Amino acid sequence: MRLLLTRVGDFHEWVVTIAFYQGLHLVEDLFVRHDGSHNSSHTDRNARVMKEFPDIWKYYGHLYKESLKARYLDGISNNQTYAAHMVPKNVEAKIINGWLLRLREEIIKALRVAPTATAPVPSKPSKP
Numbered sequence: 001m002r003l004l005l006t007r008v009g010d011f012h013e014w015v016v017t018i019a020f021y022q023g024l025h026l027v028e029d030l031f032v033r034h035d036g037s038h039n040s041s042h043t044d045r046n047a048r049v050m051k052e053f054p055d056i057w058k059y060y061g062h063l064y065k066e067s068l069k070a071r072y073l074d075g076i077s078n079n080q081t082y083a084a085h086m087v088p089k090n091v092e093a094k095i096i097n098g099w100l101l102r103l104r105e106e107i108i109k110a111l112r113v114a115p116t117a118t119a120p121v122p123s124k125p126s127k128p
Contacts, residue, residue: 009088013070016082016091019100020067023060030056030107053110059103066095 008015027049031037039045046064049057068074069085076085086094 008091012086012088012091013082016070016086016095017067019095020063023063023100023103026104026107027053027056027060030110033111053106056103056106056110059099059106062099063095063103066099 024045027045028038030053031039031048039048042064046057046061049060065075066086069076070082073080073082076082
């Protein structure tokens, strides 16, 4: 990510997309550590984050919506480029050092209080 940030002016749509997917993997890691589960669709993942982890959704939701704008110009006015919507300097400030950083912090907090899925510990064999 840091390497991409050196070229954010040239590729800021990709930096936003990669930031979202970093967030997605952080959320999936939270699910695995929380209860051993995994979501395969954005719809299911988004619904679960909204319901079970609203403090995480505050930031993950922004990353998700912004990635749709960056990739598909979803929700951006006609004839407006993504560069006009989100200037490159704001990609680092708002997305990388804002939403993605806060998402990481909220996930760390959630992991401190959430149960961790673990494999069963084998019992010791009884002595004859």
